[in-house]
Amino acid sequence: MSPEPTVSKKSTSTGKKTSPKKVTAKPIEAKVLPPLDKHSEMLCNYIKAGYPGIYVISPERARTRIMINKIATDYSAKKRNHFVWNAAQGMLNTSTQQYNSSLTDIEEAIMLIEKAIAGTIVQIEDLQTFLKKDEPDPILVAIIKSALDSAKKRGCVLIFTGVRESLPKELKHEVAVLDYGLPDAETLGLVLEGVCKSVKVPITLNGNKDQLIEAALGLTTGEAENAFALSLVQSKTLDPKVIGKEKAAVISRSGILEIIDTKDGIDDIGGLDVLKNYLVQRKDAFSKEAKEFGIPSMKGLLIVGVPGTGKSLCSKVAANVFECPLLKLDMGSVFGGTVGESEGNIRHALDTADAIGKCVLWLDEIDKGFSGVGSSNKSDAGTAARVMQTIMTWTSEKTTPVVLMATANDITELMTDQPALFRKGRFDQIFYCDLPTKVERMEIFKIHIRKIKREISLVTPKVIEVSRGYTGAEIEGCIAEALNCAFHDKSELTTRHIIAALQQSMPISEQMADSIKHIREVSKGRFRLASTPDETEETLGNDYSRSIDNAEVLAKAPF
Secondary structure (H helix, E strand, C coil): CCCCCECCCCECCCCCECCCCECCCCCCCCCCCCCCCHHHHHHHHHHHCCCCEEEEECCCHHHHHHHHHHHHHCCCCCCCCEEEEECCCEEEECCCCEEECCCCCHHHHHHHHHCCCCCCEEEEECHHHCCCCCCCCHHHHHHHHHHHHHHHHHCCEEEEEECCCCCCHHHCCCCEEEECCCCCHHHHHHHHHHHHHHHCCCCCCCCCHHHHHHHHCCCCHHHHHHHHHHHHHHHCCCCHHHHHHHHHHHHHHCCCEEEECCCCCHHHCCCCHHHHHHHHHCCCCCCHHHHHHCCCCCCEEEEEECCCCCHHHHHHHHHHHHCCCEEEECHHHHCCCCCCHHHHHHHHHHHHHHHHCCEEEEECCHHHHCCCHHHHHHHCCCHHHHHHHHHHHHHHHCCCCEEEEEEECCCHHHHHHCHHHHCECCECEEEEECCCCHHHHHHHHHHHHHHCCCCHHHCCHHHHHHCCCCCHHHHHHHHHHHHHHHHHCCCCCCHHHHHHHHHCCCCHHHHCHHHHHHHHHHHECCEEECCCCCCCCCCCCCCCCCCHHHHHHHHHCCC
16 A cells, blocks of 8 residues: 655754644546437447447538547547548647648558557548449458458557448448437537527527427537527527528438428318327327326328328328428438448438437338339349338337338238338338218318318219219319319309319229229228228229210209
8 A cells, every 4th residue: 555645854943843744635536527429429339349440420520520539538548549531631630630731542541550559549531432332442442451450459440430331341340330320409409509609699599498409400510500500690599490491401402301391280181080080199199298108109100092092191290280390201312323322311311300309201102112122132232122121120119209101002012022011010000091981072172162262062962972982182183173164264163163073084093993993902901991981882883984975964953
């Protein structure tokens, strides 16, 4: 045991020696570090565990650089050297903040780790620019492998960062991949505080802090900072609406996700009473009380059935019922031309939805987006199958309050190629939307008649009878056609105009009788009906085709 520190003996002015005085050493308090977010904590664990190679996927160069440096200096048992390289600036020594601008070759930068002292972290930015997954440079691959071997022996770490993962198969088992994700509410709160401090405005200006942060969720730190600053410039205040509008614009620019501003409410759906009740009953399922009660986080709904029966409308209405943003996922934009791009796109879209938190993610007509998934290995090297698997895994494992609303018309191929999509637990419920019943057609007519500010007395029993077999979308189209005819006739809209419009068009149930019959046979009985069945109305057949002559007779009838 080391001796206690003492004060040396000194003579006094009288020549007498004072007795030694004991001094108690103050204990050194350990530095308390703030907890890391889940992505940073995983990165820290990888480094501490001695992983020689790590690939961090993130669009935020500054944020990842700062976090890696923080881990190297504050969260490691012993402070590590941290070097950062990119093609434009060369190699940065973060300890001295000095650049070696002459070191612009990526191969030389990677090989630096073989000469660095033990524990050093070398960060290579924008690897996807130099290393192509489908056509990798064999020399660069060999150099990376050699550097990883050296790093393992000497306790160093080679960290690659980039906007998407570009590792070829030769390096798949050599490098750990970490999707860094978008910043959480706490991180965005720090960004907001920084903006407010720089312009000297109170953080609660025109709204509380939580509202402002919630409006920015789903943005990078740089995008959030820009949105906060834009709000201050544009409206002279911190306005959640301005921030939310800028977020919608930023997300839409990706071409994969779009924030839809929908005004459709539950009363805008004609019929589908079972589905509407289901949505209303789950309105409070996201509350703290529901969580304490034991209600699990809602996964989502799959709505299948006849085209034009309100499946997409229900997705829009769900966002209003749940009082949250509506994000539309464009599957056509997900699939990219280069290897690995599609998988990266779908991961980014799902990460964005998770970062936003409570929202509805609308995936429209998945039967078209994933048609032929079963033969994907032959047609597109398995890309569609991997994208579908990514979505299914996400729905099963997600912990965020994101509700997936997926729609489909003909699910025959999906049931054959992806039966796991329909198993219990993948979605909370699968609903089937059939052709509207007599009661539902009456509701649909009334909704659209009110929209054009006309009297609902125009909707007579004859109108309902003639519209048998029409979908809600077709009924809306017929009313628009009738209104145009009335305007051309220079008269007010009448029942005669509506019936004429119905008779002069052929509903999809007749145009594609065999296809619609097939959709009904596949779906009905397998999935929960979205509507209460109408036992009084006979099953739709193909024996009531209409002709223009008949339409003219009906148009002249005194209904």
